[in-house]
Amino acid sequence: MSIGNEEREKRGxxxxxxxxxxxxxTFMIFIVxxxxxxxxxxxxxxxxxxxxxxxxxxxxxxxxxxxxxKTYYIFMHNAQICILMFFPIAGFFISLYSAYFSGLxxxxxxxxxxxxxxxxxxxxxxxxxxxxxxxxxxxxxxxSLFTGIGMILRKRTDFLxxxxxxxxxESILLLSATIEVYYIIHVR
Numbered sequence: 024m025s026i027g028n029e030e031r032e033k034r035g036x037x038x039x040x041x042x043x044x045x046x047x048x049t050f051m052i053f054i055v056x057x058x059x060x061x062x063x064x065x066x067x068x069x070x071x072x073x074x075x076x077x078x079x080x081x082x083x084x085x086x087x088x089x090x091x092x093k094t095y096y097i098f099m100h101n102a103q104i105c106i107l108m109f110f111p112i113a114g115f116f117i118s119l120y121s122a123y124f125s126g127l128x129x130x131x132x133x134x135x136x137x138x139x140x141x142x143x144x145x146x147x148x149x150x151x152x153x154x155x156x157x158x159x160x161x162x163x164x165x166x167s168l169f170t171g172i173g174m175i176l177r178k179r180t181d182f183l184x185x186x187x188x189x190x191x192x193e194s195i196l197l198l199s200a201t202i203e204v205y206y207i208i209h210v211r
Contacts, residue, residue, distance in 0.1 A: 037169070037178040045165035049118070053161050056119045060126020061133070061140055073131035090204055098200035101156060102193055105163055109189055111174055114167030118160055150206060155199035159192040 065073075080100075087093045104121055108114040129147065133140050147153050166188045173180040 049164040050161035056122035060123040070131035112171035152203040
């Protein structure tokens, strides 16, 4: 612990050190939940339903004529999920569900298009936008846990840091959406 954190603890304020310790943990938990979804058993009917939803989302993006419009669409989708992840404690479980569900969507592609799971995983993890999204979501996931722990322990947390974390996370998601649209238009 740093010198300033001891004084903060005495005043009943939760240490920011915990906030930074939670981030790499939530980063790994998010990836594990995603991979769990990818390798979960999935019926053919469920795979078809997931694939239809994924195809509709992809078609929606394809039908938007402008780069900025596509970016806005992807960003707003991700930003809404991110804001839900921000709620203390509940946001952590929303994050797990989101990661798991994303893995299930990829799993449906494996089952219906007969593409290997490792190939799909490699394609996802080679895209810089994927890492930016995971980093952004894990920041908010950590903040959700941090705020929740503060509430359980009846310690104050700095709302300013929480708010700045949300703003930074949303900014990273905007960058991620921009890169994703660039890949959609120019690379795929």
